[in-house]
Amino acid sequence: MSHSGYKQFCPLAMAAEILCTRWTMVLLREFVAGSTRFNDLRRGVPKMSPTLLSKRLKELEEAGIVERRPVPSERGLQEYHLTEAGSDLKEVIMTMGMWGQKWVESSLSLKNLDPSLLMWDMRRNLNPRPLPTRRTVVQFMFPELPSTKRDWWLVIEASGEVDLCWADPGFDVDLYLSTELRTMTAIWMGVTDVNAERSKIELTGSREIASTIQTWLGLSPFAVQKKYVA
Numbered sequence: 001m002s003h004s005g006y007k008q009f010c011p012l013a014m015a016a017e018i019l020c021t022r023w024t025m026v027l028l029r030e031f032v033a034g035s036t037r038f039n040d041l042r043r044g045v046p047k048m049s050p051t052l053l054s055k056r057l058k059e060l061e062e063a064g065i066v067e068r069r070p071v072p073s074e075r076g077l078q079e080y081h082l083t084e085a086g087s088d089l090k091e092v093i094m095t096m097g098m099w100g101q102k103w104v105e106s107s108l109s110l111k112n113l114d115p116s117l118l119m120w121d122m123r124r125n126l127n128p129r130p131l132p133t134r135r136t137v138v139q140f141m142f143p144e145l146p147s148t149k150r151d152w153w154l155v156i157e158a159s160g161e162v163d164l165c166w167a168d169p170g171f172d173v174d175l176y177l178s179t180e181l182r183t184m185t186a187i188w189m190g191v192t193d194v195n196a197e198r199s200k201i202e203l204t205g206s207r208e209i210a211s212t213i214q215t216w217l218g219l220s221p222f223a224v225q226k227k228y229v230a
Contacts, residue, residue, distance in 0.1 A: 005017040018059075018060075018063045018065070019089075021056070021059070022052075023045060023048050023052065023053075023056055024056055024059075024060070025093070025096065026044075026045055026048075027041065027045060027048070027053070027056055027057075027060075028060075028065075028086070028089060028093055029044075029093055029097070030044035030045060031066070031080070031081075031082050031086065032082075032089075032090050032093045032094070033121075033124060033125075033221070034124060035124075036079040036080055036081055037077075037079055037080070038053070038057075038080070041053060041057075041080070043116070043117075043120050044117070044120065044121075046114065046116060046117055057080060060086070063085075064083055064085050064086075065082065065083060065085050065086040065089070066080050066081065066082060066083065066086055067080070067081055067083050068080055068081075069081055094221070094222075097220075097221065097222040098222055100222070101189070101190065101220075101222040101223070113181050113182060113185055115142060115145060115149050115152065115181055116149070116166070118181070118184065118185055118188060119140065119152045119154075119164055120164060121188065121218065121220065122154070122188060122217065122218035122219075123154060123162050123163070123164040123218060124162070124218065125218030125219060125220070125221065126154065126156065126162050126216060126217065126218035127215065127216045127217075127218070128156050128160040128162065128216065129160075129216070130212040130215045130216045131156055131209065131212075131216055132174075132208070132209070133158055134158050135155065135156070135157055135158060135171065136155075136156040136174050136175075136209065137153060137154070137155050137156075137169070137171045137172065137173045137174050137175075138153070138154045138156075138173070138174065138175045138176075138177060138209070139151060139152070139153050139173045139175070139176050139177070140152045140153075140154070140177050140178075140184070141176065141177065141178040141179075142178075142179070142180065142181045142184070143178060143180070144180055144181065145181060151166075151168075152164065152165070152166060153165040153166075153168065153169055153173075155169055155171060173205065174205055174206045174209055175203065175204070175205040175206050175209045175210055175213075176202075176203070176204040176205050177201065177202070177203055177213075178201070178202040178204075179197070179200055179201040179202065180200065183197050183200045183201065187217070187219070188217075188218075188219055188220055188223065189219075189220050189222075189223060190219060190220060190222070190223025193214055194213050194214045194217070195214065
C-alpha cells in the first residue's frame with residue numbers, strides 16, 4: 001500500500017491498512033453486490049474518479065483481495081473478481097452495513113440523494129419473480145428533479161434480466177411510479193415502505209404489478225424486510 005500504515009503487528013491494524021483507505025470498503029460493497037466490470041463498478045461509486053478507482057483496484061490486487069480474469073467471449077476484456085481472501089470479507093461488509101442501518105441516523109443518509117445511484121441499486125436488487133412472465137417496463141418519475149434526472153425506466157425481460165435506462169427505451173410502459181426522490185430512497189433503505197408512503201406515491205397502470213410492488217422492488221440488502229400487504 002502507498003500510505004505509511006500504523007506500524008503495528010496487531011492483525012486489526014494490518015487489516016485496517018488495507019481496508020480503511022478512502023472508498024475501499026464502498027468499492028468492496030460493489031463486489032459483494034455482484035459487480036465485476038470496471039464500468040459497473042464506476043456506476044456503483046459515481047463520485048469516485050476513474051483514476052482513483054484504478055488505483056484502489058490495483059491495491060486490492062496487490063493485497064490478494066481481488067484478481068483480474070479475462071472474459072473468454074470478449075477479446076481483450078477483463079473482469080475483477082474477489083479471491084478467497086476477498087470472499088471472506090463478505091460477512092464483514094454485511095455486518096458493517098447492518099450496523100450503519102441500525103445505528104447511523106437515517107436522516108443523515110437521506111441528505112445524500114443521488115437518483116442514478118438509487119436506480120442502479122434498485123435495478124440490480126430487483127426481484128423479477130412476482131412480475132408477469134413477459135417483458136415488463138416500469139417508469140420512475142421524480143418530479144422535483146431537472147429533466148435530465150427526472151425519468152428512469154426499468155426493463156425486466158421474461159428471462160429475469162433487468163436493464164436500467166435513462167432515456168425512453170421505446171417499449172410500452174406497464175406501470176408509472178411518480179414520487180419524490182427522498183421518499184423512494186427512504187423506501188429503498190428500509191426506513192419506510194410503499195404501504196406507509198401511499199399518499200406520496202402516484203401509481204398509474206397495471207394494478208397487478210402495482211399491488212406487488214413491495215415484493216419486487218429492489219431494496220438495499222441492508223433494508224429490514226417487512227411483509228407487505230397490498
